[in-house]
Amino acid sequence: MKGRQIILDHIQGREAAALMVDGHLDDFLIDGDAPRPGTIYRAIADRPVKGQGGMFLKSPDGTVFLRQVKGLAPGQALLVQVTGYSEPGKAIPVTQKLLFKSRYAIVTPEAPGLNISRSIRDEDERNRLLEIAHDIAGDTSFGLILRSACDAAEREDIAEDISAMLSLADKAMTESEGPAATIAQGDGPHLTAWRDWSDSAEIVTEQGGFEATGVLDTLEDAQGPHITLGGGAGMFVEPTRALVAVDINTGGDTSPAAGLKANMASARLLPRALRVRGLGGQIVLDLAPMPKKERRAFESALRAAFRKDVIDTTLVGWTPLGHYELQRKNARPALREVLT
Template sequence: MKKEIIVQSSTNDTRVAVLENDQLVEIYIEETIGDRLVGSIFKGIVENVLPGMQAAFVDIGREKNTFLYVEDAIPDNSYGKNGVKINIRDILKVGQEVIVQVSKEPLGTKGARVTRQLTLPGRYLVLMPTVDYIGISRRIKDEKERERLQEVAEEIKHPNIGMIIRTVAVDATKEQLEEDLNFLVSVWKKIEKELALPGTKRLIHKDLQLVERILRDVVTEDVDKIIFNSSFDNEKIKGFLGKEFSKYKIVLTNQADIFAEYNVKAELANALKRKVWLKSGGYLIIDQTEALTSIDVNTGKFVGSIDLEDTVLKTNLEATFEIARQLRLRNLGGIIIIDFIDMQYEKNQEMVLTKLEQFLSRDKTKSNILGITSLNLVEMTRKKVRRSLSSIFETTCPCCDGKGRIFSVESVCTNIKDELMEVAGRTMAETIMIKSNPKIISSLKGQGERKIKELEQKIGKNILLRIEESLLINNYEIKAVHNIE
């Protein structure tokens, strides 16, 4: 599979696109003067403890307090072990000083989520300074390689400091792992010195900027090419990749908009649409709500050539790839319900689930498929870490307030007429003024202003119509006018 990473930096922001077989599958965006919180470590103060929610609010000096669940409140990750669950009141007290790390960005009205289980990610491993443990990525399936990495980790491990070996560490040498570990330990020692200084509700450590994180977390041996615009140079990139620099084809270009050349802009525009077309002529309908995301699969223009079951199966199988891609591209998280087209045979259902799992395995963000119901609904979850694409590029419509539907012109006109009758019945003024959108005014007038004249006769008042371009179609103003200037 062909895999490319495109890094486009400007004075306003840095954007990174990940392409697989020339298709956009992931997008990362960070403002040049960013305020990204995930990975940052703070010294905070417990503001409130909520036994009913088994959680606490921690003030880290930001606009909103952060949220700390009980399972994240124990630094050594021992919550629930040996069947013993601990009450949040036994761990935290109001006014207590705590060291926390942001695990989820603030979303909507919710503050950031934090944990006391600190981690420092490196190229090959993740340092866990608060636990004494060695873990190996579950994505590493080869048992011999797992055993080798376990042995190396035990040899290089520092006392009382844990680590998790990352997937990218497959075939990495002992020297590479040790170099990565020593660097992370040196970072932790700097953090400890900062923690020893007085003062709370302050930033202790901030994670790397976007490009460095991409080179650390996303660039793996299956990447064919990394393309940068003129804001970067070979030495800077080499500093990020170190000895691995020679493994990758690095392309530097002076082109200001390399996203346009690789069709990233068009792909992004499509990723914000509700309907996603499949190559066969079928399509997906993707709807996001606060609680969950629903994805509906439809045959659309695809009529097949054998029988209905074959047509349905082919559409559903094609949809599995696009669903997995859209989840990554839109960065959809939480509960996800997929409404596949009804399939008669259980073997076909299993085939669709297997394909979906296969395509989701390319996703670095953890997901969990819970199964398929008798209604062909697939229930799954995907971890929420970053903001969704929609929340970055879009805002709630002031006209429909996020519903996606607004009152028709006829409905608004009916409401205006009802309110007009009410105002006319309680005012001595001879004239009533209506301010509204041009479409509403036009509909109220009718052809040759026939409708408005009939309305004036009905209420026994003069009606003054005023076009207000700034008013949305469902907004209007009605008021009695005593003096007309």
């Protein structure tokens, strides 16, 4: 099926959302067992980690870890926000830089100022949005970011969103003193889909939507390691305890350009493969053989593919053995651990 579909359903009793683009599963959100990213705690400083500049904190959901801490004493209360999912056996990652994020607006209490998405380039539209922002948030000391979804959106919808996020931020920022507590829950898959998948799409909310639209079949494929690249080539994406290994093979194609073609195809498909599988952390690519002179073209294709991705990924570079390394935020629960 051509076009975009957003399917909101449940699977194995878990809330989930799927984004289908031209019949392919482009993104998938599902509730994990760990606290949702975006959850805000009043946490209690516990003990520093020497040599790493971080500190373990006590929260209602167990131990969390805060990086780059200065001047924080054990027993001190502070507000922190969950930034992603932790690896098995590790503490939940958190930050002190709180974000209150919705479809149209992001409120940043610690970073004052007004910003509009750079993707909105029309000056008249930017002036319209500035007027709305000043009318609703002109007196606040909080920062405000207007997202790309504001482009051509109704004034009332944008104003309501800004007001709701400002109210939530104002309430949360008054909760900094006291014992460990959960101040706000992170958004679930359905709300996150509404918030982040803002491009025009058909919305399917009926029970059984995953089966009717073919999502269950694509999820079954996604739980396996193999991804077809075309022309007989393939890519295997396999998580281990330490890292995610990606192996690219040319298959039966023995032509001189086979390696480059397979590697370029893998660069285009890798962000989607990682998103759908919920994989992050250290990622090592074992590429198909290609001349060193083609590395720059491969890097450019990889950079362009991840530039469009919604999850922060750092392209680290080449190893002495010719592997390529990435570092990716653990923003999703691993599909293989959730759907067992």
